[in-house]
Amino acid sequence: MLAAEAAQLSSGWFLENVWLIALIPIVSFALIIAFGKHLPMKGSEIGLASMFASLVLATGTAIQWIQRTNSASGGEESLGMLQAFGRSMPRATEGEVQPFIEPVVHTWVWWSNGPLEFGIGSSASGLSVLLLWLVAFISLLVQVFSLDYVRGDRRYTHFFAAITLFSGGMLVMLMAPNMVQLILGWEIMGLCSFLLIGHWWEEEANSRAALKAFFTVRVGDVGLLVGTAIIFFGANAWAVDNLDSNGFDINAIQAWALSGEANSKFLLWGAIALFIACIGKSGQFPLHTWLPDAMAGPTPVSSLLHSSTMVVAGVFLVAQLYPVFWQAFDIGQGSLTFIAVIGAITIIIAALLAFVQDDIKKVLAYSTVSQLGYMMLGLGTGAWLPAVFHIFTHAFFKCCLFLCAGSVSHSGSHHSFDMKKDMGGLRKKMPITFTAWIISTLALTGIFPFAGFWSKDEIIDNVGNNGYTFLMWVGLGGAVLTAAYMTRATYLTFFGEPRGAAAGEHNGDEHSEEHEMEHISVGAHEPRSLGAAANAHGADDHDAHDDHHASDGPHESGPLLLIPIVILAFFALFAGLANPTPLASRFGEGIESMKKYVEPSSTPVAFEDVIATGPGESIMLVDGRVSASPNAEGAAGGEEGAGHSSGCGFDAPEPGTACFFPSVTHAEPSFNKILLSLGVVAAGYAVAIAFNIAFYGRKNKHLVGLTERSKVMRGGFLFLKNKYYLDALYENVIVRAVAHPIAKGTNWFNQNVLDATVNAAGEGARRTGVWVYDNIDQRIVDGAVDGSGWIAEETGHGLQSTQSGKVSQYGALLFGAAAVGAIVLVLVNVS
């Protein structure tokens, strides 16, 4: 089956039925909603089973995709089932030109409106297979984690239903062969994030956060709708003539963008609109305000949705439609692209804000925003593969960090996330969580053997290589800041002496998100909670919860919490080896499996191949009536890039062929560049650790009073300044007033300007609504209607006096009128 000739790419059962991966979670969502409450584990077993099934299918698909790629490059070695992402890569033959592997597209006609037909189904390409596997894997682990974490919650079944639906939605989006299905998945994720953030909607803050998340993403979605429309009408004519599919088909859009015949106006406006949607969804610079507030949701939600999978949707969209962005923003030509600028700003803004947060999850949230900034920076500067690889690695260590935070709060600091009040010195009491945290932090900051290094460093390297030196330094600066705030978070949580709940005080009154679980304890709400239909067995779950707290004081979390954390930590350690470019020089090209399997090659493919081959034929289109823009004046073929190689992204493919991916550059790993970045990060660590110990440990008298004595030192410390953890008096008098102009400034700017504009827009819309309603609607439009009634009435009164009842007056009127009438007639006839 493997030694097929190059043209006929191998495909297998898994690749054919990729749509099953998404269907299973959605079906199980329905099952949970229907029978969840009556099952022994209240629906969570269906969720777990569906996630496990999806994972198995996804792994199978990945393996078959690898066989397919190998079969294309004439690779004759047979691939065992296990070597999917294992470290020891078989040496693939040095195929000079990597042939383009068409994604396996399998669609049905979903609905047709007029001449257009919309398919639903699956398209398995390198990128989508990778992310399908990633989402399935992470969802499974998070569901295992939340089995114990959310136990006792009143809406346990709802929680699992929503999380399974989310995974289903994300998988639908990932495998979408056309834009309409992508929008479908995109919006279902938006709905689930609304449901999950607002999981404990009793508190006003949670429901407001959920609303805010939904609105901000929805604002982005306007861009998605408009962008899809623009791209559709641009690409449709071309797609119909050449690829025999329509303007919605993602492959066709990719080919159209690089075909050189694409009208640059469509490309630019479409790309900008789509990027606005990505800014909204992936929490980039202007629209990132909802992500930290989204931490109001339970921790599994933050770890799954708001760190590794959902927020990555925006990056996925840019990666999937990369040719569109490549042509629109001429990424190839080395100009400062819109995406890269936004990415860079986000890195810095988020990293700075992470310093000021007391809530551990907020720190991680800002760190996610900053890492997303990295991915956007990579995509914006042509480093496609490192960015995608960073998605892959980032998912592991960020999710692990969040789960550790969850486990810390769950069993360490009595459900509170406040580092200042309730944590500290937990490393002795929670060893496993601590080690996992350390591994993930090292991975996040990009220390050598860990996953983060292979991807983040690659991004910085490629950014530099593609000619954006300034952005490279921004990336390095970001890495330093990451190291700094992660050290602070680690120190406050695990080192120093325990404070508050971590010290065992069982202050039951503190406000925390798990407060609802204790709602069931005796209290005014007793009848209501019993009445709550959602949770039939109110009585027993609440005492199960109590014994859990019997052993007071911080302790290591239960097994269900730890298994996912350990697995993730393992991946945080070794995931990097999936694409260790720096080692390529020693172990040969084959070691970079990401580059081989995930990155589509940029060699042109003849149209006939695209239409004929591939088991799932792309969507047939009845002759489209929808007139698209005349693609006569195609964009002038990308002229010779500045020093970059020619090929698909730069000059239009010969007529009759289409290429689906621009030829991106790959920076040659050089030892000193690696040293530079490692050195920078190490410096960041050193300073931060030193400062932490000195500052929080109060050991070094000299350092303690430093901030208020000399302006220069304070300026120096500005970036690495750790928390003003001083006793309250000292804090209020001096440090708070002076110490953090930038951090506080950014936070102020962020809350008052950006957030305020969003709220103001809402309030403004409401007030205009009220004004419009009162003035225009009621007074003018409605008034006119009532007015006509009033006028009729008034004239009636006026004329009433003539009806006086006196015969003589009638006579006078009668004859008078007759006379006047006669006179008029005479005058008219005479003249």
Next chain:
Amino acid sequence: MLAVNFLLLGAALFCIGVYGVIARRNAVMVLMSIELILNAVSLNFVAFALMSGAIDGQVFALYVIAVAAAEVGVGLAMVLMIYRNRKSIALDELSEMKG
């Protein structure tokens, strides 16, 4: 003999009748003025009959007379009833039909 004579005479009678209807307060006087008007009209009819030579005008004159008679009959009956209820037949007091 000019046709104009008859027509002018008719017109004059008509206008006097109109003045009578407007000016008079007493119901019977108003009825009389109406009689004047009716006679003016039938005078016109006869004049036109004479002018055009066809005797239709005279036929109409007769009809007018007949109708006028009927009208006076009923009119006076009503006036009597009003008088019996109101003891006065001043028209400006009878304004129940006011709108």
Next chain:
Amino acid sequence: MNALILATDNVNVAQNVAFGIIAAVMIFAALSVVTTKNVVHAALWLVMVLAGVAAQYVLAAAEFVAVSQVLVYIGAVMVLFLFGIMLTRAQIGKETGLNNKGWALGIPVALVLFGLLAWVIVDAFGDDVLPDRGPAPTVMLSDQFLSIYLLPFIAISFVLLAAAIGAIVLARKD
């Protein structure tokens, strides 16, 4: 106006003179009907007017109409009026307040109307002369009645009947 009438040469003077006298009398009588203070005088003046009209009919070669005018109007209608005046107990002699408040309004209306009618009549029939025909034989009248105008003839009988019954019903005492 008079000059116009007299000046026409081929008009036999007697008819004009007779018309002039009767017309003057009729107008004077009509004016006094509407202006007299005494109700009975008004009735009597009305008789004068009706007699004048009958005379005009004779001049206009419509004897049958003249006769029926005298018969019906002066004979029957005036008697009804006198009865009416008697039954509504009008005072003997002068009565005050026969005119209602807005009586002055009547004058301008009447004058305007008369001016207009006069102008139109003169404009339309200014100069055509009446052919002096002999009186139309009454048989022609009856032919018309019973042929073309049969329907109105029957209708008028109903009207009269209804009026009679109506008057009786209205005026009954109980």
Next chain:
Amino acid sequence: MEPLTDQNWLLSVGTFLPLVGVLVMMFIPRSEEATHKLIGIVTAGATLAVGIFTLFAFDYSKAGRLQFFVDAEWIPVINAGYTVGMDGISLPLYILSMAVTFLVMIYSWDNMPDAGNPKAFFILMLILQVGMAGTFMAQDLILFFVFFELVLLPMFFMIGVWGGEQRKYASLKFFLYTMFGSAFMLVAFIALYFQTGATSFGFQHLIEAGAGIDHNVQVWIFAGMFLGFAVKVPMFPFHTWLPDAHTQAPTQGSVILAAILLKLGTYGFVRIAIPMLPEGAVEWAPVIGILAVIGIIYGALGCLAQTDMKRLIAFSSVAHMGFVMLGISTLTTFGINAALFGMVAHGLITGMLFFVAGSVKHRYHTLEIKRLSGMLIQAPRLGWILGFAAMASLGLPGLAGFWGEFPAILSAYSPNFGLSEPLFRTLMVIAAIGTVLAAGYLLWLYQRTAFGEPSEEFSDSHGAGVAHSLSSAANDDDHAHGGIYDVTPIEWIAWTPFLVGIVVLGVYPQLLFKVFNPGVSELVARLGETLG
């Protein structure tokens, strides 16, 4: 395409069957309320059965042609014939009207408005059903006009007698406003009749002859029709009757009003105005487009300002109909298909929203948003259904609302017949922004009513009342407990078809598009020919 005339008795029976029920109910005294309700439901059920039989008898391969066609003499003097026929465009709405009436009657089994007297109420609903079904099957202008007006009367009485506090003002305004509109429409019909040689009022004839009328006469005739239908849709300047009518109407009234009556206007545009007056349509399309988009934004702003839940939903349907009209104004197959789908979807979704509003009023006796909160705790299922309907209404993909709005926005990008593209593209962007506002006011409503703690005003009455455990036995005897109880079985029976409909149409919209498509593409093709 000559119409098919087999089984042509079907439509007339389907339309006039309710009158049989009315006749039977006439002879039964007012006191036996239960029997009246039963007869009403049985008749509506029978009508629905006939409807479903029509659904099966309909030949989907020839959905573009008129089926069950009847062309009988009616008033020869003004050659208005009883011409009746059904094609792909009107079939779904015809069935929807029967289904909605049947479900509304089931709903009113135990939630009658306070004015009581089910005999009159059910008779009016049956007559309303006759009017609605008739309008969708009529193929003759006069017949269409008769049914179009017939619908007004029962609705006037339903609002006027069973309505809220200012029901008099609302019902009178509703009646006069629509009469004002349809007066102009009648003038337009007659003008059209004479302009096409005064031979017949039949749609087929008028469509062929309509194109012949010269340009500005067409524009003026279209103006008359536009006024008549715009009042019914309702479009921006003529919408002020809708909020009043809905706020005062009883639940049943406002569900039928929202689900079907609003569609008469848009159906009129698609069936009469556009095919018969092609040049008029092209002339008026930009105006309709602009008014539609203003309607979207204006409706959304109106919603943000409302304090009463039902009035808010009423304004939201102004916004939704804005999307439908935007779809129609593009004159493309794509847009009109989306508009027709939007009509059916809006009918189901807003009907559901009004049902929920009605049962909230039934339980809380107020619709003041400020006083409502914490519904998810007191009546969780009701809260979730409101959430589901709100999500569908704001156009979440996967639910019916999305397939009404998204293709309409998409089609606005490239309108047909030389309509100015820059104008329609700006309209498209504004409409897209409208979807955000829609999300805004709907979720804001949902947050204020469903989330949060139940307000003390209702929670204590709740405490005092019977312990509302989940068991449905407690809330069967609805008068026993005055407090807040969850969805009753009767409500479940009435609501599930709506909910299932929204999901099925959301997941597999091809069901409806397959039916609409032939008719609409034939219509646009004919427009193409006449406009050259």
